[in-house]
Amino acid sequence: MITVLTPTFNRAHTLPKLFDSLMKQSVSGFEWLVIDDGSSDGTSELVDGFREAAPFPVRCLVKTNGGKHTALNEGVKAAAGDWVFIVDSDDMLVEEAIQKVETALSEFGCDSLVGLGFRTMFPSGKVNGVARRAASNLRATPAEAPHIFRGDLAYIFRRSTMAAHPFPIIPGEKFVPELFIWNKISDEGEIIYFPNTAIYICEYLEDGYSQNFKRNLRKNPRGFGIHYLAQIGREKQLVMKAKCLIRYVQCRWFAWRNAQ
Template sequence: MITVLTPTYNREATLPRLYESLCAQTCKDFEWLIVDDGSQDETQRLLLEYSDTAPFKVQVFYQPNGGKHVALNLGVRKADTPWIFIVDSDDSLVPNAVECVIDAVVALGEANVVGLCYRKAYFDMRVVGRNVENSDSPVIMSPTEAGHFFKGDLAYIFKTEAMLKYAFPVVPEERFVPELYIWNKIGDEGDIYCFGSTTLYLCDYLEDGYSKNFSSNLRRNPKGFLTFYWAQIFRENDLRYKLKFLLRSIQCYLYTLFNRFS
């Protein structure tokens, strides 16, 4: 029912942790699909080993380095299941994550659902973002609304057919487009159910990751960020956010000019 989709680049050191968490899943009704985005370390050797020993289906694809968003596009096209759970190669899942997602999909039945949203926590189990009161009932939110409400990164599971409809744009000579740009488009297709008190995903923010290198990432990928920021101006209801993203758009435009003439 579910594809755990992992784009990876030079994550030989952290992939074993993710693999072990997948092996520990209480439900093995999933496939693990990895897209190696041109790794130069021992990632390929590890993935070959996992393909031979995993207690679940493993698919491995390789592409020249093009960025996480390009790897996601390839992975979505290769997925063999109706649902996709994106899990980064430096993160992991709690043991009942897959079981929890499948139970939610079955419970929602024929509802107009295109996605599920759960909380992330650090490896010491501190929730990323804002704590909310315990509730067994999910709330329907757009990804933009959920980001503002929970004030932290969230774990998403989307219908494969919706992800196929909205591929990430590919900008020549750039390596990044913010994921929220596509998550919002998927949310336009139907409902995303947010389980605000359920943590399924464990994460860390590495020194060479996107989150800790926002400024340099913005300078290197201004067109990709501009695509997101400009779209976000029209999605936001709060004038403060509209102004914030307008200023970011101007910043991206200036970086584009600088990169062109440098």
């Protein structure tokens, strides 16, 4: 079974759209696990109502607010599925998303496979990033993928591999870049990407992480710092290594400023 894992914080106004997209899935052999990261907008009560109408299992776990990465840690531990499909609370899935994931796992789900990567798109239908045609499947790493696709991707990871690489918890901070852990997961086996298949619909809200990168970096410099320090060794191009080094120096500066 696949676990659709949704970490959320005060997104009761967007969750119905995600739930509606799950209800429209062409298959129902999955569970939806919502991790309520200390919301104050009635999120857990809303999800309880979804449970009554859904033909698939729906669970909601409530935790103290600690950031998306801590919600992912809790979700991975609680997931019933062998595979975890991370879907943010302000996004949606196309109607055949779960079916396409199941088909890919059936075709490529060998012991060495630790993840799948699919394209995302905007509500308009435009593919997020470079809409290039390529082979139907592509072996790459999460560190290489941004240079190939130039846009966000939808990931499905083997639950046991995710569980072996939890996000670090940094006192006083609430964010660690996901790529830091996705890279560690890729060290354990293959991730196959599907360049021509978009299954995930992104909506970038004004108060979301993607729209507030600089503010998040200033507030969470140690979390970003461990990522950029590790990324220096993973990047192949000198210019990208230099950019990561500059970001790491920024993180050290902000950490020092925050400590004053």
